[in-house]
Amino acid sequence: MKPIVNLEGKVGLITGIANEKSISTGVAEACVEAGATIVISYQNEKTRAFIEPVINRLGVKDVYLMDVTQPETLSSVGSAIAERFGKLDFAVHSMAFAKRDDLHGRVVDTSPDGFALAMDVSTHSFVRMARMVEPLMEKAGGGSLITMTYLGSEKVIPNYGVMGLCKAALEAATRYLAAELGSKRIRVNAVSPGPLMTRAASGIAGFDGLMAAAVERSPMHALVTPEDIGALTAFLVSDAGRLVTGGVHYVDAGYNIMA
Template sequence: MQPIVDLQGKVGLITGIANEKSISTGVAEACAQAGARLVITYQNERTRAFIEPVVHRLGVEDVYLLDATRPDTQQEVFERIRARFGKLDFAVHSMAFAKRDDLHGRVVDTSADGFALAMDVSTHSFIRLARMCEPLMELAGGGSLVTMTYLGSEKVIPNYGMMGLCKAALEAATRYLAAELGPRNIRVNAVSPGPLMTRAASGIAGFDGLMAAAVDRAPMHRLVTPEDIGALTAFLVSDAGRLVTGGVHFLDAGYNIMA
C-alpha cells in the first residue's frame, strides 16, 4: 500500500490498542506504512494477547505495559523510549474509562469516586502523557500529540453519560496544551471520529442504532473506519501537518454539521 505521508526517521508512541479492530490499530498501521518506528503499549497482561496479531503484523519490537492508573508504568515506558531512541516525535493517546453505572446512568447521579476515576483515566492521562513527552520531543526538535474524542463532548448522546464530560475536558486540555507547548514546537490536536464498533463502543447501550443514524444523517452516508482515522492521524503527526495545532478535527462523513 502507498504510504499516506512520510514518517521515515520518526519515532511514535501508540496507546490504546485493544485488538485488531481498535482505533489505535488503524493509527499504528498507517504510521508504520509511512515509515515510523513505533512503540506500542498495552493495558495489562490479560490484554497483551489480544494485541499480539497487530504487533506481529507490523513487526513492532517495543511493546510495553502502560496502565493509566499506575504512574510507575508510564514512567518506565518513557525511560525505555529515552534509552532506546533518545527522542520521541509523536504520541497518540486513546485511553478512556468510566464505570458502567456512570456511563449508562444520569450524570447528576455520578459518584465523586466515579467522576474522579473517569476524568483521571480519560482526560488527565493525556495531560500526564504530554508532560512525559515534552522533554523527549524537545530532543527531536519538536513533536505532535494526538488524542481521540467524540461528538458527545458538545452534544448530548444517549447512554454516553459521564464520558461526555470527560471528552469535553479532553478537548479543552487539547487547546491549553497546544498553547503551552507551541513555543517548544510541539503540536497538540484531537481527532473526533464518528461512531464505529470497537470494544469500548460495545459497552454503550443502543450503539447499533447510533451507527445506523450516523449513516442515515451524514452527508456522505458512510461510517468511519480505523483506516480512515489512521490516515488523518498520520497526517497530523507528519511534517505535512506542521502548523496544525489546537484543533478538534471531525472525521465522521459530515455527521457533525447536521441539525
C-alpha cells in the same frame, strides 16, 4: 497501499490498542505504512495477549506495559524510549474508562469516585502523557501529540453519560496543552471519529442505533473505519501538519455538521 504521508525517521508511541478492530490499530498501521517506527503500550498481561497479532503483523519490536493509573509505568516507558531512541516524534493517546452505571446513568447521579475515576483515566492521563513525552519531543526538535475524542463532548449522546463531560474536558486540555507547548514546536490535536464498533463502543447501550443514524444523516452516508482515522492521524503527526495545533479534527463523513 501507497502511504499518504511520509513518516520515515520518526518514532511514535501508540496507546490504546485492544484488538485488531481498535482505532489505535488503524493508526498504528497507517504510521508504519508511512515509514514510522512505533512503540506500542499495553495495559496489562491480559490485553497484551489480545494485541499480540497486531504486534506480530506490524513487526513492532518495542512493546511496553503502561497503566495510566500507575504513574511509575509512564515513567518506565519514557525512560525506555529515551534509552532506545533518544527522542519521540509523536504520541497517540487513545484511552477512556467509566463505570457502567456512570456511563449509562444520569450525569446528575454520578458518584464522586466514579466521576474522579472517569476523569483520571479519560482526561488527566492525557495531561500526564504530555508531561512524560515533552522532554523526548524537545530532543526531536518538536513533535505531535494526538488524543481521541467524540461528538458527545459538545452534543448530548444517549447513554454516553459522564464520558461526555470527560471528552469536553479532554478537548479543553488539547487547547491548553497546545498553547503551553507550542513554543517548543510540540503540536497538540484531538481527532473526533464518527461512531464505529470497537470494544469500548460495545459497552454503550444502543450503539447500533448511533451507527445507523450516522450512515443515514451524514452527508456522505458512510461509517468511518480505523483506516480513515489512521490516515488523518498520520497526516497530523507528519511534517505536512507542522502548523496544525490546538484543534478538534472530525473524521465522520460530515455527521457533526448535521442538526
